[in-house]
Amino acid sequence: MLHSARERGHTGRLVGVDPDRAALARARRRGDVDWWVGTAAELTFEAEFDLAVMASHAFQCLVGDDELRVSLAAVRSALRPGGRFAFETRHPQARVWEAWHPGHAREVEDASGRRLRVWHTVESVEGDVVTFTETTADATGPVLRTDRTRLRFLDAPALDAFLAEAGLIVDARYGDWSRGPVTPRSTELVTVARRV
Ligand SMILES: C[S@@+](CC[C@H](N)C(=O)[O-])C[C@H]1O[C@@H](n2cnc3c(N)ncnc32)[C@H](O)[C@@H]1O
Structure with missing residues (x-):
């Protein structure tokens, strides 16, 4: 995703974080993105980014309440005020x-x-x-x-409660990647939250 952002003309700072060293070794085949080994909870950035994304359902790897809380707090800290956090999870329904x-x-x-x-x-x-x-x-x-x-398969109210507790409010929620609404048949919950 970050390679693609660069190819499409993003000229700013792009940082990818993942605890999986093998995955990062492969990502590093291109040098125009910074790659950091670590988990979301280990992020130490302070108000440095306009956007944080957890792609490919990685958010669901945050299983325990404590890890979820610490990870969301770290993501929030990494964002500038008004910055956004976008991620998708599989809809439990x-x-x-x-x-x-x-x-x-x-x-x-x-x-x-x-x-x-x-x-x-x-x-x-x-x-x-x-x-x-x-x-x-x-x-x-x-x-x-x-x-x-x-x-972890959180439903929308449970997701929103964790986000709110971390100081992130939901700006938009979609049921697919084409910005369609969440319906009783949606298989995805795509969430865009903002640092308040
Ligand atoms: C389905 S893979 C997605 C891989 C890659 N980011 C992508 O978008 O193609 C989920 C990724 O989440 C990473 N992951 C697991 N726990 C994590 C955590 N606590 N913080 C950040 N990433 C985590 C895994 O190492 C894995 O690479």
Whole structure:
């Protein structure tokens, strides 16, 4: 996303943060963005940015109340007054985790063109937290790795309460990436909040 922002003419400071060193190593193939290893909670910026974005449902990795609170406080501190925080989460009403089973395995290609098979297995659904594994195998069979993840599925009122507590008010909420409204069939909650 940051590479794309640069390519489309963004001339200001672009900083990408992720705790995953392997992901950052790949992102660093371009040098016109600053990359920092760390979590949202570890951000130490003070009123330096107009916009913070958590893309690709990364927000749902914030599972515990404490981590959520500390992360939102750090994001708020990084924003200038009036700055915005945009992120998308999967709408819990869609119960997408019910489709996360080995029968829905998909084939993907890695950066070197190797064909891989990826599937998910849900271990538990406890309240709004879903625990599952993602298995990556070579398309010819051998399993290469299995990663275990917990994701939190907050509904809009719960999201807004955490945001308000952190000093972020919701400016806009959409049900898709085309700025459509949230409906009973929406699978996404796209939130744009502002530092008050
Ligand atoms: C679905 S991936 C998205 C990857 C990449 N940012 C993108 O947009 O393509 C979710 C990312 O969230 C990162 N993540 C997990 N916990 C995080 C946290 N507490 N703060 C920031 N990022 C986190 C993971 O390392 C992972 O790279």
